[in-house]
Amino acid sequence: MSKKKFLIINCDDFGWDEFANEGILNLAREQKISSLSIMPNLVKSDDLKDVSEIKNISSGLHLNLTVGKPITPISEVRSLVDENEVFFSQKALIKNAFLRKIKPNELEKEILAQLNFLKENNIEVSHLDSHKHIHQYPFIGPMILKILAKNRIEKIRNCRLTNLSHYKMKIVKAFTLSTNSHLKHFTTPQCLIPDFSVLGKADLEIFKNSISKAFRKYNIVEFMTHPATQNRVDSYLNRVDEYNFWLKEDWKQILDENNIKVINYNQLGIDTVEI
Numbered sequence: 001m002s003k004k005k006f007l008i009i010n011c012d013d014f015g016w017d018e019f020a021n022e023g024i025l026n027l028a029r030e031q032k033i034s035s036l037s038i039m040p041n042l043v044k045s046d047d048l049k050d051v052s053e054i055k056n057i058s059s060g061l062h063l064n065l066t067v068g069k070p071i072t073p074i075s076e077v078r079s080l081v082d083e084n085e086v087f088f089s090q091k092a093l094i095k096n097a098f099l100r101k102i103k104p105n106e107l108e109k110e111i112l113a114q115l116n117f118l119k120e121n122n123i124e125v126s127h128l129d130s131h132k133h134i135h136q137y138p139f140i141g142p143m144i145l146k147i148l149a150k151n152r153i154e155k156i157r158n159c160r161l162t163n164l165s166h167y168k169m170k171i172v173k174a175f176t177l178s179t180n181s182h183l184k185h186f187t188t189p190q191c192l193i194p195d196f197s198v199l200g201k202a203d204l205e206i207f208k209n210s211i212s213k214a215f216r217k218y219n220i221v222e223f224m225t226h227p228a229t230q231n232r233v234d235s236y237l238n239r240v241d242e243y244n245f246w247l248k249e250d251w252k253q254i255l256d257e258n259n260i261k262v263i264n265y266n267q268l269g270i271d272t273v274e275i
Contacts, residue, residue: 005260008222010035015043019230023243034264037062040114048121058126058264071113079103097139126265129157141179149185158188187269190218202245
């Protein structure tokens with residue numbers, strides 16, 4: 001019995017800025033990617049209208065608890081914000097969760113507020129991933145996953161990385177070990193390819209090598225990407241390089257040669273069956 005091979009191409013950070021929105025929308029409209037995830041507290045409703053009109057692309061929640069302000073009124077989520085009434089930094093969030101300063105009811109309120117904001121703007125939420133992978137970080141991750149299971153969120157990103165060449169990726173791996181057991185409540189891809197982010201560039205050789213490595217062990221794989229029409233001075237990501245890569249058609253030949261089917265998160269668990 002042979003196994004089918006499936007690839008989800010997910011664009012993170014929709015809502016981060018106008019250049020990410022422009023790049024992701026262009027790729028989605030041309031069906032060059034299969035999925036995207038949205039930062040509800042940063043995105044504008046007009047941009048969500050554009051997303052809702054695109055067919056065959058799944059749209060998820062890019063849960064954000066570390067950048068900007070909550071959607072929930074500050075008075076109701078005081079344990080999630082600092083003295084400036086913005087989200088804690090990633091480091092402070094984990095520390096406060098360890099010290100049990102994060103109130104679970106306030107965390108749940110903000111998560112549901114972000115989900116509901118998307119639904120109120122006609123986004124059919126297909127899955128959840130998170131900014132900086134916080135849903136699989138120690139202390140805060142189990143809290144998030146418990147809330148998601150309670151509220152019947154069925155599909156989430158599995159942060160089992162295929163590239164650990166950068167020290168940040170090694171940290172992510174170490175952190176995710178503490179939450180792997182909680183993933184049994186969800187439908188997930190089997191691993192996550194972070195190579196464009198790790199290496200700071202995007203080309204056919206990197207894509208080919210990353211695909212080959214991932215599918216040697218797994219048959220349901222997610223490729224994480226951060227395309228945009230302009231780079232940011234405050235980010236290590238080469239967003240323009242990623243955007244231009246997906247615009248081309250030559251990467252599709254590699255998938256065809258290896259019998260890999262591109263799917264979106266809505267199809268995960270439906271089309272991903274053995275034959």
